[in-house]
Every structure is written in C-alpha cells, then in structure tokens.
Amino acid sequence: MIDLKIEGDEKYSMVKDGRLTEKGRAGSHQLGSYLKCRYGQILNKTNVIYSSNTNRTVETAEIIRRELNMENSVPIQVLPNDKDNLILRMTSCQVYDAATKTDKNTTLVPPTQLKAHIYNNTGRNVSSYDQVYDIYDTVAIENCQFGVPLPQWFNAEELFPYYTYMFVEVLKENRYSKFFNGPLLNNIINGLREKSTTIYSGHDYTISPMLKLFGVYDESSPPPYNAILALELHEMKSSDDEEVRVLYQGVKSDRLTELYLPECPPPCLLSKFISVFSPFALDDNSWRKECSSM
Numbered sequence: 001m002i003d004l005k006i007e008g009d010e011k012y013s014m015v016k017d018g019r020l021t022e023k024g025r026a027g028s029h030q031l032g033s034y035l036k037c038r039y040g041q042i043l044n045k046t047n048v049i050y051s052s053n054t055n056r057t058v059e060t061a062e063i064i065r066r067e068l069n070m071e072n073s074v075p076i077q078v079l080p081n082d083k084d085n086l087i088l089r090m091t092s093c094q095v096y097d098a099a100t101k102t103d104k105n106t107t108l109v110p111p112t113q114l115k116a117h118i119y120n121n122t123g124r125n126v127s128s129y130d131q132v133y134d135i136y137d138t139v140a141i142e143n144c145q146f147g148v149p150l151p152q153w154f155n156a157e158e159l160f161p162y163y164t165y166m167f168v169e170v171l172k173e174n175r176y177s178k179f180f181n182g183p184l185l186n187n188i189i190n191g192l193r194e195k196s197t198t199i200y201s202g203h204d205y206t207i208s209p210m211l212k213l214f215g216v217y218d219e220s221s222p223p224p225y226n227a228i229l230a231l232e233l234h235e236m237k238s239s240d241d242e243e244v245r246v247l248y249q250g251v252k253s254d255r256l257t258e259l260y261l262p263e264c265p266p267p268c269l270l271s272k273f274i275s276v277f278s279p280f281a282l283d284d285n286s287w288r289k290e291c292s293s294m
Contacts, residue, residue: 032066036068048198054088088203088205095293110126133165136162179291180209189274211248221252228249
C-alpha cells in the first residue's frame with residue numbers, strides 16, 4: 001500500500017500503514033470459520049502459521065488462529081523482510097531481479113505514454129511494472145474497501161493488463177518460477193511428504209505465481225481479498241500412493257473448487273506431483289546460492 005498524493009482527495013491515505021479494514025477483518029473471520037468447517041480436526045496437525053511482515057497479514061493470521069482455536073498451540077512466525085523468500089519475497093534474488101529488468105523476450109519498462117499519464121495525475125515517477133502494480137492496487141483498495149470513487153484519470157480496463165504484467169509475462173517462463181516459488185514450493189512438497197499442515201498468511205503476490213506455475217492462472221481474475229489456495233492429500237483405496245488435490249477460492253467461487261492441473265491431471269498422484277514440480281522447488285540454501293550465481 002502506498003500513499004498517493006492526489007490533489008483534492010485526502011481519503012487516499014486512510015490505510016497507508018496496511019492494516020485490515022473493518023470489511024477485511026470481517027472477511028478474515030469468515031475465512032477462519034470456513035476453514036474450520038471444511039477441515040475440522042485435520043487442522044490439528046498444523047505446526048505453524050507463517051505470515052509476511054505486514055500488518056494486515058499478521059492480523060489475518062491472528063484472526064484465523066483464533067477462529068481455529070489454536071491460540072495456545074500453534075505459533076505465528078512473522079518473516080522479517082530481509083529473510084522472506086516464502087511469502088512476499090522481499091529478499092533480493094539477483095538472477096530474478098535482473099531478469100525482470102532486462103528479459104530477452106519482453107521489456108518490463110512501462111511505455112512512455114503510461115509513465116507520463118501516471119505522473120501527470122499522481123506526481124509519481126514510475127520506471128517499472130511493479131510500481132504500476134502498487135498504484136493500481138492502492139486505488140483499487142480505496143475503491144473496494146471504502147467506496148472512494150475512482151479518480152477520472154484511472155481507467156481500470158486500460159491499466160489492468162499492467163497490473164498483472166509481472167505474472168503473465170515474466171513468470172510465463174518456468175526458468176524464473178523456481179526463484180519466485182522455489183522456497184514456498186519446497187515447504188509445500190515437504191509438508192505433503194510428512195502429512196503435516198502449514199498455513200501461510202500472504203498476498204495475491206504469493207498466490208498468483210503459484211497458480212501460474214500450476215498452469216491455472218486466470219489473467220482476467222487476479223486473487224481477491226481472502227482468496228485461498230489449498231493443497232490436500234487424499235488416501236487412495238486402489239493404490240499405495242496418495243492423491244494431491246489443488247483447490248482454489250477466488251473471484252469466481254465462494255468456496256474451494258478443485259483445479260485441473262494440465263501437467264498432473266486427476267488423480268494427481270503424490271509421486272507424479274513431486275516429479276513434475278520438484279524441479280522448481282529450492283530449499284533456502286539452494287535458493288540463495290542459485291540467486292547469486294550470475
């Protein structure tokens with residue numbers, strides 16, 4: 001969340017510290033209640049709740065833990081920005097950062113006309129698509145959470161492709177996915193192997209790259225507030241293997257819906273899932289080593 005300086009409208013600084021709004025708080029309670037209803041005692045195997053170091057994700061984690069009656073049994077581990085390569089990926093990865101700036105197949109520099117348009121209306125100089133993302137996200141939050149009218153200069157339909165550009169263009173090449181998804185995917189695969197449960201309180205920035213890697217990212221519908229991406233492990237009566245099911249609750253559904261993974265169609269056996277996606281999984285040490293190997 002950024003604080004846009006838009007003349008004549010002071011409402012754009014109302015949530016600059018990134019806390020949950022009342023609407024967001026209510027949504028987090030509903031999310032926790034839904035998870036409790038769906039999974040019940042299965043969540044007793046939860047060993048930790050990870051959260052990025054932002055006010056709203058920490059508060060969401062606290063609300064969900066309270067709804068699941070885990071306040072005295074499950075810790076919330078808030079990841080410092082300089083060590084977060086799981087959720088918000090604030091830790092620098094030289095290889096990935098360089099790729100987003102000078103990719104051979106596309107340019108990630110916003111068009112001159114767009115940069116001028118944003119500067120003339122906000123006073124902000126933008127030089128990268130993640131900065132366009134921040135501006136779009138800020139205005140959308142004010143509109144969605146507080147009902148603040150969209151400013152006349154803000155053409156949502158025109159700006160939307162730039163909002164999703166980072167995921168659609170950069171992450172379309174799987175060679176980048178391990179730098180963005182590697183540590184989180186490694187944790188997920190280990191959890192499936194160990195039959196343990198971990199909860200992550202994150203962002204659209206966390207879910208979108210994972211959906212992209214699984215081949216199911218919908219460019220027209222980025223993850224909304226209180227979106228859920230869940231990976232379930234199911235026993236199979238006809239096999240010694242287990243089945244992995246990937247479920248998602250986003251814009252087009254008010255409950256978890258199973259996704260069809262092109263690279264691992266149902267039944268997606270655990271062994272097949274690991275075979276397909278483990279090349280993109282990196283433990284922390286490997287991630288740091290590969291990120292610096294330019």
